[in-house]
Amino acid sequence: MMGTIARPTIGIIGTGAIGGFYGVMLARAGFDVHFLLRSEFSAVAEHGLQVDSAPFGAMTLNPVQAYSNAADMPPCDWLLVGAKTTSNADLAPAILAAAAPGAKVLLLQNGLDVEDSLRELLPDSLHVLGGLCYICVHREGPGVITHQALGAVHVGYHSGSAADEAASKVIVEEGVSLFRAAGIDSQAMANLHQARWQKLVWNIPYNGLSVLLGASTTPLMANADSRELIKALMAEVVQGAIACGHDVPAGYAEHLFMVTEKMPDYWPSMYHDYLHKRPLELDAIYGKPLAAAKAAGCELPRIEALYRSLSFIDRRNT
Ligand SMILES: NC(=O)C1=CN([C@@H]2O[C@H](COP(=O)(O)OP(=O)(O)OC[C@H]3O[C@@H](n4cnc5c(N)ncnc54)[C@H](OP(=O)(O)O)[C@@H]3O)[C@@H](O)[C@H]2O)C=CC1
Numbered sequence: 001m002m003g004t005i006a007r008p009t010i011g012i013i014g015t016g017a018i019g020g021f022y023g024v025m026l027a028r029a030g031f032d033v034h035f036l037l038r039s040e041f042s043a044v045a046e047h048g049l050q051v052d053s054a055p056f057g058a059m060t061l062n063p064v065q066a067y068s069n070a071a072d073m074p075p076c077d078w079l080l081v082g083a084k085t086t087s088n089a090d091l092a093p094a095i096l097a098a099a100a101p102g103a104k105v106l107l108l109q110n111g112l113d114v115e116d117s118l119r120e121l122l123p124d125s126l127h128v129l130g131g132l133c134y135i136c137v138h139r140e141g142p143g144v145i146t147h148q149a150l151g152a153v154h155v156g157y158h159s160g161s162a163a164d165e166a167a168s169k170v171i172v173e174e175g176v177s178l179f180r181a182a183g184i185d186s187q188a189m190a191n192l193h194q195a196r197w198q199k200l201v202w203n204i205p206y207n208g209l210s211v212l213l214g215a216s217t218t219p220l221m222a223n224a225d226s227r228e229l230i231k232a233l234m235a236e237v238v239q240g241a242i243a244c245g246h247d248v249p250a251g252y253a254e255h256l257f258m259v260t261e262k263m264p265d266y267w268p269s270m271y272h273d274y275l276h277k278r279p280l281e282l283d284a285i286y287g288k289p290l291a292a293a294k295a296a297g298c299e300l301p302r303i304e305a306l307y308r309s310l311s312f313i314d315r316r317n318t
């Protein structure tokens with residue numbers, strides 16, 4: 001089942017929807033997975049993790065190797081960060097406590113440049129990677145996760161002590177192999193930064209509009225006005241990516257638009273944050289791309305208006 005790769009110890013830093021889902025899949029595939037939790041620690045330590053997955057069926061992991069303090073975790077070869085980007089800078093002590101020498105820290109997060117604030121706080125000997133998750137998953141309650149659709153993880157190297165490109169590729173392939181061994185579609189990304197821009201073509205319109213308009217994907221796709229707004233926002237993201245020197249395949253926005261029409265009705269993770277009065281990932285999903293585009297001489301007025309509206313909502317909500 002493990003193929004040719006050694007059995008790394010895996011730590012999940014932030015066991016929410018993403019961390020919980022991928023952690024359970026990896027544990028079920030036989031990996032030694034340790035889960036760091038915060039508010040849901042007691043519930044998970046007592047009842048385990050439950051994933052209700054439309055594609056895979058009901059899955060339960062019980063007992064769970066659950067921790068409320070990273071210092072109690074064993075040294076982990078891979079650390080999968082499943083916390084929101086809003087807490088990245090605060091996670092460094094936990095990562096340092098749980099990392100084995102030369103560990104790979106994989107940020108399973110949306111947004112641009114999300115690795116940077118953590119990178120500054122970690123030694124060069126730890127490799128930092130980015131993981132883009134194409135999945136519809138959310139927390140239903142403490143330790144209970146609903147997986148509606150999709151699931152792929154694309155992995156790219158960010159920074160660290162890899163001697164050269166070939167060495168970083170080996171690390172990325174190891175990450176890809178972990179997910180594949182757990183039955184998850186996974187691919188290596190040659191250009192992490194570009195791939196982050198491309199994923200924003202989806203997240204910039206849908207995450208923000210779900211909060212601003214209080215609507216999930218089905219009503220957003222059923223209304224002529226929101227459809228036009230989504231298309232216009234997508235076009236601006238593509239414009240920003242190109243201004244920053246990245247490729248976006250022809251027809252990419254149209255493709256994402258059509259994929260969304262076929263998806264089950266979905267509330268993006270930003271809406272769940274809004275609902276639970278948690279900070280929204282505005283800097284990673286809006287602030288950073290807007291700043292990068294501006295630095296390249298490109299104004300994105302619709303995205304800017306959405307960002308300012310969401311910032312207003314966020315300040316009143318948290
Ligand atoms: N959900 C989805 O379908 C998708 C999400 N993403 C991205 O994945 C990332 C994670 O999202 P998601 O899983 O939905 O988020 P969740 O809110 O479900 O999970 C975040 C988890 O991190 C925990 N956490 C935060 N800070 C700490 C800390 N200091 N110590 C321990 N645990 C901590 C939270 O604990 P607590 O309960 O205490 O807050 C929570 O369990 C985001 O960047 C999101 O944009 C990408 C694609 C799809």
Ligand SMILES: CC(C)(CO)C(=O)C(=O)O
Nearest residue numbers: 133134135136150202268
């Ligand atoms: C909905 C989907 C699949 C879009 O890529 C997603 O991954 C997200 O919510 O970030």
